[in-house]
Amino acid sequence: MTIGSALSVGLVGLKAFVVQVQAFVSPGLPYFSIIGLPDASLSEARERVKSACQASGMKWPETRVTVNLSPASMPKRGSSHDLAIAASVLSAAGVIAPGSLDGTIVLGEVNLDGTVLPIHGLLPILLHARDRGLRRLIVPAGNEDEASLVDGMDVVCVRHVGELVEMMGGDARYTLPDAVRTASALDAEPFHLPGMGDMAEVVGQPMTKWALQVAAAGGHHLLMVGPPGSGKTMLASRMPGIMCPLDEAEQLEVASIRSLCGTLPAYGISDVPPFEAPHHTSSTAALVGGGAGLAGPGAITRAHRGVLFMDEAPEFSSRTLQTLREPLESGYVALSRAKGTTYYPARFQMVMAANPCPCGFAGGTGERCTCRERDRIRYFSRLSGPILDRIDIQVEVPAVDRIGAGRAVGERSSADMRVAVVRARSVAKERFAPFGWSCNAQASGQWLREHTSSKAIELVNRALEDRRLSLRGADRAMRLAWTLADMEGLGSPGPEQMHQGILLRARVS
The missing domain is CATH 3.40.50.300 (P-loop containing nucleotide triphosphate hydrolases)
Structure with a gap:
């Protein structure tokens, strides 16, 4: 029994987790199933992966193909696992050597013609992989610029599933479309952000x-x-x-x-x-x-x-x-x-x-x-x-009731x-x-109360007694007073800074 495997990474919010992708080719009627809590877009990977593997010169197994995404208790979503699924199936079918992808994270969405498309969320994945000690990654060529942002990683970029097969020592027969040959990172029309102004x-x-x-x-x-x-x-x-x-x-x-x-x-x-x-x-x-x-x-x-x-x-x-x-x-x-x-x-x-x-x-x-x-x-x-x-x-x-010519003095x-x-x-x-x-x-309210002078605290107490401040508002007024003191080069706020902080809390209407 041969089980092909590859590693991918899933995201729940910004929290990443390693996904082990295992493929098993077993006797039975032709069927391709993906298990392990995939969402709808990941379940559709069956058709994308099958077509992409055939586009790289592989004869798809006319038997039962089962792909498991572990840990099975964690929900997986999106198309970024496509390339890892394809790699595990190729390994199980003997197209690439078993174990050649050990310790390697494989990421990318695959197209029906076998081209590998860029994904979203690569940067938090890279940071998680670095923290886990996983330094080798295979990512889409369209994510090359983003992959270069994290130092100390061995990142290989691919444009086609066939390139992955050749990289792992297998034989592939494929044609790279012209559009992919000239594609750059996430090749959408660049969005020009407006200037911030002064x-x-x-x-x-x-x-x-x-x-x-x-x-x-x-x-x-x-x-x-x-x-x-x-x-x-x-x-x-x-x-x-x-x-x-x-x-x-x-x-x-x-x-x-x-x-x-x-x-x-x-x-x-x-x-x-x-x-x-x-x-x-x-x-x-x-x-x-x-x-x-x-x-x-x-x-x-x-x-x-x-x-x-x-x-x-x-x-x-x-x-x-x-x-x-x-x-x-x-x-x-x-x-x-x-x-x-x-x-x-x-x-x-x-x-x-x-x-x-x-x-x-x-x-x-x-x-x-x-x-x-x-x-x-x-x-x-x-x-x-x-x-x-x-x-x-x-x-x-x-x-504003008056303007002048040019920049005001x-x-x-x-x-x-x-x-x-x-x-x-x-x-x-x-x-x-x-x-x-x-x-x-x-800063916490306890720290503020311990380090603010008694004279400044007295102003806060008066505002509390007059119902001009809530207890939360008192803490926020003290934080403002400390900021004013920092701007004036003082070691701690005095009554004047505290008075200004209280006034800034209450809008004059």
Whole structure:
């Protein structure tokens, strides 16, 4: 009895696991079955693999062929296991030598003509293989650029199943289509991302820019409320330009998410924090993740280590907004579906923008506002108390009443603001190194209470007594005070920084 085997890797969310693919050719009526909890797209691999093997010159066994995917208790999905299935069948049929693929991970989707197509999610697979000590991989040629991102791996790229047969010492007869010969990595039309822009391009709004700088320095969430055209969207879209560049580990983390989503070719490896701006009509599944069987990532996961910008925040459905409460606290999202639970990282900075009322002109004197009082109350009440309590900074963005020719004197650029942010974040990171925190927004309430002066704590207690702060709000005000102290070069916050932190928590209306 000959059993052919190969190794593949499956993904449940971003968590990878090694899959052993075994093929057994046994006597019986011709039949090809795949067992081990495959999904619909993986079950369809029977036809793809059979045709691809025949296209490489192999005579398909006119007997029973059984392929098992182990561990059988883990759900497998997608077409990335096609090439490993083909390799195991070829090994069982004696086309390639048994054992030639020992310790080798084989990945790729196969076409009916035997060509090997690129897959999504290769980067987290490579990182998992490296951690497991599996250094040799066979991947599609279309993933060559992505495979080169991880050092210390022995990666071989193939374009056709026949190339895999020849590589393992077998004989193959195949013709490589011209389209494949000239194909490059994930050969879709490249997507050109729009430029981020510079803070100096935004007219006025010095206080809002300062608030954004504080948010970037401490990792705080922020809400901007102001009339239409005051610059809220422009300011938010430029926030990644003033944030700390991602370090190497964070870059790979963000790139792994983009690899899973299939958007890595558009971004590449970058130290610029991600920026996601879902439309206000987005569904709950689009925002937090969803899908049948095993849930896929949503906008909050794509914004991991970056900014989630929610423009026209009160226009989002209340149910959608409420789903953000747990990720804002925990930094991850757990999505349970019929075939299991997937965990995705979601440590993002949320920036919300809102008008003060449906018409947008209730701010200032309010003389242009055409809304009834009950409409204004109903509009802004869509941002519930629990959501607002999780937003550290809430600022008014006034209408701009004067512009000048050219760049205004004293207008700070994104590069200038980023210098101050990096300096403050470095101080916090060094302070919190023993605890594994990277910014003030991650500090625990217990640590804050133990290390903040009694005079500063007294201001927090007064705000608690006056019901201006909740207990969660008190911790967040203290985190803001520590960020302000870091920006001013102080060892710890005093009453002045604490007073500013409390004021930043409460929007003046």
